[in-house]
Amino acid sequence: ERLRAARVPEPGDDLAAGLAACRRCPLWENATQPVPGEGPLNAPLMIVGEQPGDLEDLEGRPFVGPAGQLFDEVAARAGLDRARAYVTNAVKHFKFAARGKRRIHQSPTQGEIQHCRWWLDLERAQVKPRLILAMGATALDSLTGDRRGLLTRRGGVEQTAEGTPVLVTVHPSYLLRLPAIERAAAEAAFEADLRRAAEILG
Ligand code: URA
Numbered sequence: 001e002r003l004r005a006a007r008v009p010e011p012g013d014d015l016a017a018g019l020a021a022c023r024r025c026p027l028w029e030n031a032t033q034p035v036p037g038e039g040p041l042n043a044p045l046m047i048v049g050e051q052p053g054d055l056e057d058l059e060g061r062p063f064v065g066p067a068g069q070l071f072d073e074v075a076a077r078a079g080l081d082r083a084r085a086y087v088t089n090a091v092k093h094f095k096f097a098a099r100g101k102r103r104i105h106q107s108p109t110q111g112e113i114q115h116c117r118w119w120l121d122l123e124r125a126q127v128k129p130r131l132i133l134a135m136g137a138t139a140l141d142s143l144t145g146d147r148r149g150l151l152t153r154r155g156g157v158e159q160t161a162e163g164t165p166v167l168v169t170v171h172p173s174y175l176l177r178l179p180a181i182e183r184a185a186a187e188a189a190f191e192a193d194l195r196r197a198a199e200i201l202g
Helices: 002-006 015-020 054-059 066-078 110-127 137-144 172-177 180-201
Strands: 045-049 085-089 096-099 102-105 131-135 157-159 165-169
Touching: 015 110, 045 110, 045 137, 054 102, 066 172, 066 180, 085 110, 110 137, 131 137, 131 180, 137 165, 165 180, 172 180
Parallel strands: 045 085, 045 131, 131 165
Antiparallel strands: 096 102, 157 165
């Protein structure tokens, strides 16, 4: 809270340069680089995920790995144009545990989400989206302060503290982890959520 109070983000701030120097939490130490959001600064839609994955960490761009590919496929079916959206994450550095040559994703802690919310707040202040799509519990937590009951809240529209509408949905990585028998229905529900986002934006 002391850090959050130190300086209020301003729309002109250079996000990428600031992020590269970020020491608000220790996640920068092991990551290759921070991954800032990407997309038009006047985008009507902001899409928020959890944190960069292995490929995103190496490339420095959000949602370029398997979860991003699934998102792109379902979004295309739902009529949601990713090129018109600002795509970002609640946490900007990849958090992982090294297992030999593999880097295994680890969920960010509450403290890491809170520290990194400074950056998400800055992105929201710059982009001023009409709608935010929160994908998964970490995004929902960062945007609304409450991560509980994702599967009962999904498909609904909530609000940030500033009153920006937040459409709640699951994270595409969740779909990738589901057993085959559950996958089709879960993917259809995700598609319906993305279609709702497209409809709200008109
Ligand atoms: N998962 C996320 O939440 N964000 C990414 O950028 C990639 C995978």
